[in-house]
Amino acid sequence: MINAMARSNYEPPDDAAELFARIKRAHDTLRELRGPLQEMAVREMREGGATVGDLARLTGYDPEKYRLMARAAGVERRRxxxxGQVSDSSD
Known part of the structure; x- marks a missing residue:
């Protein structure tokens, strides 16, 4: 029985190999930039007045990514x- 995770003999045609290589380079670049992005985003939210919406617009990432960064770094909420607010049912 062949292991389902075993490497095949697949060799992509040139056009597929080029696209796959471009995608891998993009992923590698994003992985390299993860730390610097987090540091810069936190700095800009703390000191530069950037909002999660600003950072999302500028980078193309979802605002939730920056909300999580802000909460983890203890950045004070602007509003x-x-x-998820608990309402007072005694009203």
């Missing part, structure tokens, strides 16, 4: 959360 109260709009979801």
């Amino acid at each position: 109260p959360p709009t979801r």
